Amino acid sequence: MIFNNEKKFSVLEFTEKGIYCPIADIYIDPWKPVKSAIITHGHSDHARIGNGHYICHQDTVAILRLRLGLDISVQGLAYNQIITKNGVKISLHPAGHIIGSAQVRLEYKGEIWVASGDYKLMPDGLSVPFEPVKCHHFITESTFGLPIYTFPPAAEVYESINNWWKQNASEGLNSVIIAYALGKSQSILHHLDQSIGDIFLHGAVANVSNTLNDNGHNFPGTWVTPEMNRKDIQGAIIVAPPSALSTPWVNKFSPSRKAVCSGWMQLRGARRRSGVDRGFVLSDHCDWPQLNEAVLATGAENIYVTHGYQTIFAEWLRERYQLNAVEMKTQYEPATGDIE
């Protein structure tokens, strides 16, 4: 059951440019330039360049300025703060995905819609944890919408990462850890045991960390600059984004071991294909139990399943819970080569 993307719904529509509220004349995470956009979080497939005005959570403002330019017009909201546009009450609620990530709640004449962007229920120990929002219509992602995905608690994974680093350092090896520059890198940095050794950052990670540090955070790590003597880097951990994995940059830390942090690492095939020494199952998305729990917690009858295993997850929701679940095509796909 695939709905035509042009199909009109009452409060929100799925259009060519993105998810649209015609009454408030505002888009959510549009993938083509529009006049006014609400941005759920700072990842590049959700926060795109060229929009006239941006509305996002206050912690995302600095990230948007970093990634989209200092001159953008942007308005930051606190969680639960309500703004009204042409009778539509709009508010942001914690999504637990990364720092500053939000679900968007829209209420018009008693009908409530929630677009959740990317989200997770499992606390990462850094971003404000997800809060379920009661609604009639719920838009959910389905990145890991298969029952093979059950993630271990993040705290256990952080501990494994520290143990891995300690082991590598004791063998005189550097540890290169690959994680998304925005979000996952910071939650890892926040949980690293700094007594083990030095922490170094790829430029992309350092950029994000510096911006967040200017806004009250305190993430550790030193930017690896070309002037630095690489011989001084020993037994250290280096945090780098997925795009760095296939470049010579990463090999300069050898002898080293490399690890990728991603939900995809749950599968052996993906682990082996990544060509690294270790795969840590660490995700900023929901696993299968979390997706099920989140959908049920909203109490919504109408579920719109986007990016991921949308066909399968929508069919499951219809069959198992008799929900009115449909799949919606969107363009929220990380660039090729990125992980999650």
Added chain:
Amino acid sequence: MKAFTAMFTAIDQTTKTNQKIQAMVDYFTHAEEQDKIFAVSILIGNKPKRPVKTTELKEWAAQVAELPLWLFEESYHIVGDLAEAIALILPPQQKAHQFTLKDTLAFLVRLTDLTSEEKKALIIDYWMSTPVDERFVFNKLITGNFRMGVSRQLVIKALAKYFDQEQTSVAHKLMGKWDPYEETMQSMFAGESHLNKNYLPYPFFLAYQLDSEPETLGDINEWCIEKKLDGIRGQIIVRNNEIFVWSRGEELLTNKFPEFNSLQTSLPNGTVIDGEIIPWKDGHPLPFQVMQTRIGRKNISPKYLKEAPLVMVCFDVLESEGEDLRSKPLMERREILKDLVSKHTEKKLLLSEAMDFNNWQEVADFRVNARDYHCEGLMLKRNTSPYETGRRRGNWWKWKTDPMTVDGVLLYAQSGHGRRANLFTDYTFAVWDGDVLVPFAKAYSGLTDKEINVLDNWIKRNTLDKFGPVRSVKPEYVFEIAFEGINSSPRHKSGVALRFPRILRWRKDKSAKDANTKNDLLLLLEAHKP
């Protein structure tokens, strides 16, 4: 299973051979004694018999997980590995029970005779008593397609390190078929245990493909050059008035080759000959396909014995009068071999002739046309070489002739398994028959990881139709397919069957219309008729 699973995980997590060896040595050092011999058996690739049907396993797993079967199937399709899909989909472990590897394998044997309901109860109990990683290894054992990711050579290295013995000695002790239920680490590997087993073959000496100009090998007079035949490499052993014929895959094939039975009286006791077993008629070998049909038969009728009579083309002697000759130079071994073969009058044994070439250029010229001489290339062996163990560089080289090639259009794609799960890596290629494309070859290998990713992406965007896991794609991309042999085959639409097809390169310079035709294949077939 904890220790065994830990070893498997350690091996699985690294691509470095030293770390794999260390993982095995660690296991042998710490595992329970009774488990070790079973681990050795599995490490070198022996698989337990499958006691249940995979369809049943799927149903039971879906039931325990309270999921509809279609959702299980979708998940399995994404994972690309049944054992892993089941391990991941089951609810978390509910109780703890430590199974040893020996227990687990005995458990699998015991299952065979039980009813389906009894099997179900026991297997579910096992699943729910183990964590995900042990479940996965258990499922791998039960589905019978376990691959540990180590070569036999690595296992030999690890055992040699653990026992502090020579690798050649360990390799010898591991030869042939042995039963872990009847052996112990002691009976298999202690001292000179292998010398009491008169049926054991010697580890084969294998050659790498020559990867440099032959001139780099030095003076041609220091080399023994023979035709490389396309048969079955084997050892004929005559000891204590018994004959054993082993393939290099370590199958005992004595019963498959009744032609050789008479050798047990005509060859002296204490003789081991290495050579190529091949069907032979009117002074030259018959195509490999003839052998293949014969090997596939359970009973060999007199008709086959007449149509495809086998000989061994002998190229080495490893034991004579009970003496191990392997450390002697090839020249000396060949003299003994010549003598043995010349005394043999039944024509079941032929001598692999050392060919006469004046210089390397003549060798190179012969190689180009090797197929015209009923061989697939040449073997180059240093006259002074001992008979080594396993695949080694330096003293022996094979120098196969270039494969035949045909340009085919990509027509169908299917996702692979294991490392290639969820990626389209299994391809079917077609040639033109008029304006219709007919499939002629399937190939799985030859592309780089990068090319596979690009192609996978393209396939997903250019699918015309889905047939289960198979996708038909827009006929657009052309690939050069290499193969070693071509035979007529009424079972294939293209009328031919290829031997060892693989992708040589992606012909981005060609479009679909430039691909070869069915007629081109038939011409190739005609040119290579025996």
